[in-house]
Amino acid sequence: MNALKRYWWLLGLLLAVIVALFSPLASPHPDGLERVAEDQGFIERAEEAPYQVIPDYVFPGIGSEALATILAGIVGTLIVFGLGYGLALVLRRGEREGISKG
Amino acid sequence: MHIPDGFLNTATSAATWVASAGGVGYAAQRVTRTLRERQVPLMGVTGAFIFAAQMMNFTVAGGTSGHLLGGALAAILLGPWAASLVLTCVLVVQALIFQDGGLLALGANIFNMAIVGVWVGWLVYSGLRRLLGEKTWATFLSGFAAAWLSVVVAALACSVELGLSGTAAWGVVLPAMGGVHALIGIGEGLITTAVLSFLRVTRPDLLALREIKRVEGAQ
Numbered sequence: 001m002n003a004l005k006r007y008w009w010l011l012g013l014l015l016a017v018i019v020a021l022f023s024p025l026a027s028p029h030p031d032g033l034e035r036v037a038e039d040q041g042f043i044e045r046a047e048e049a050p051y052q053v054i055p056d057y058v059f060p061g062i063g064s065e066a067l068a069t070i071l072a073g074i075v076g077t078l079i080v081f082g083l084g085y086g087l088a089l090v091l092r093r094g095e096r097e098g099i100s101k102g
Numbered sequence: 103m104h105i106p107d108g109f110l111n112t113a114t115s116a117a118t119w120v121a122s123a124g125g126v127g128y129a130a131q132r133v134t135r136t137l138r139e140r141q142v143p144l145m146g147v148t149g150a151f152i153f154a155a156q157m158m159n160f161t162v163a164g165g166t167s168g169h170l171l172g173g174a175l176a177a178i179l180l181g182p183w184a185a186s187l188v189l190t191c192v193l194v195v196q197a198l199i200f201q202d203g204g205l206l207a208l209g210a211n212i213f214n215m216a217i218v219g220v221w222v223g224w225l226v227y228s229g230l231r232r233l234l235g236e237k238t239w240a241t242f243l244s245g246f247a248a249a250w251l252s253v254v255v256a257a258l259a260c261s262v263e264l265g266l267s268g269t270a271a272w273g274v275v276l277p278a279m280g281g282v283h284a285l286i287g288i289g290e291g292l293i294t295t296a297v298l299s300f301l302r303v304t305r306p307d308l309l310a311l312r313e314i315k316r317v318e319g320a321q
Contacts, residue, residue, distance in 0.1 A: 009146070012147035016147065016155075017154070019151065019157075022158065023154070027159040027161040028159075028167075030167065031104075032103060036278045040275065042264075042269050045109055045269060047106065047108035049107075054201075055201040057157055072200070076153050076199065080149040083149065084147075084150070084191050085142060085145060085146030088133075088142040088146065091133050091134045092134070
């Protein structure tokens with residue numbers, strides 16, 4: 001296995017973090033579902049979340065909204081990375097145990 | 103396309119929760135049997151990229167935006183079973199931590215994006231690749247078509263849930279959702295194709311036809 005292939009996942013993760021850095025440039029317009037909900041008058045049926053951690057991808061307690069968005073993006077990107085990686089590890093371990101038992 | 107709480111009635115929320123729990127549980131079983139060691143970090147990276155890319159809304163038409171859903175992209179990279187799990191991770195983090203998509207509606211959001219979006223993407227991509235073969239343009243064309251259709255069909259699934267819930271009239275919500283997502287799907291297709299061209303250079307092994315046959319053989 002060459003070095004590029006071996007550490008490719010780091011390159012991929014770096015790319016994801018770089019995308020998150022650009023998140024303040026995202027279009028502020030409502031998305032497809034929100035647009036249809038506004039046009040057809042059912043947007044006000046949307047309920048507030050029962051609790052809030054990082055609502056609207058803005059990290060709480062930071063003065064600059066752009067910085068707060070970037071931080072929220074990086075935090076989320078790393079959490080999803082850890083969750084996906086961890087889940088894959090757990091499932092593979094289950095397979096190995098299944099093989100050794102069988 | 104993340105449905106907030108309040109849009110769906112109890113029956114529709116419950117039915118989509120049951121369907122998603124079954125679908126994702128079964129996918130986890132399949133992944134246990136088919137996942138290769140090198141795909142472990144790839145599941146993390148794919149999820150991370152899709153999460154970040156979902157924050158990058160792009161404007162499609164006057165005053166409306168869309169963002170990558172990533173179901174087709176994940177299916178192309180990982181096969182449909184692992185892709186469903188990755189998209190579920192993204193949606194769970196968005197709902198629990200970022201309050202994007204409701205908690206009661208999470209079952210429907212998983213159903214639309216992690217099951218319907220992934221499987222439409224996978225079936226279109228794997229079917230076209232088998233027809234068109236190993237050529238570079240075949241990879242890109244199949245990827246674009248898979249990405250576009252996965253968004254449109256996921257949007258139609260969302261419309262059906264809104265119709266079943268009595269939130270919107272069928273005759274209005276189906277064409278409205280289908281129409282705007284036919285546009286958003288073009289963005290999905292372009293981003294998916296851009297990622298595929300990056301992979302074509304750095305990890306062509308992930309896009310080889312034998313990968314599709316390996317996943318299908320494992321079914």
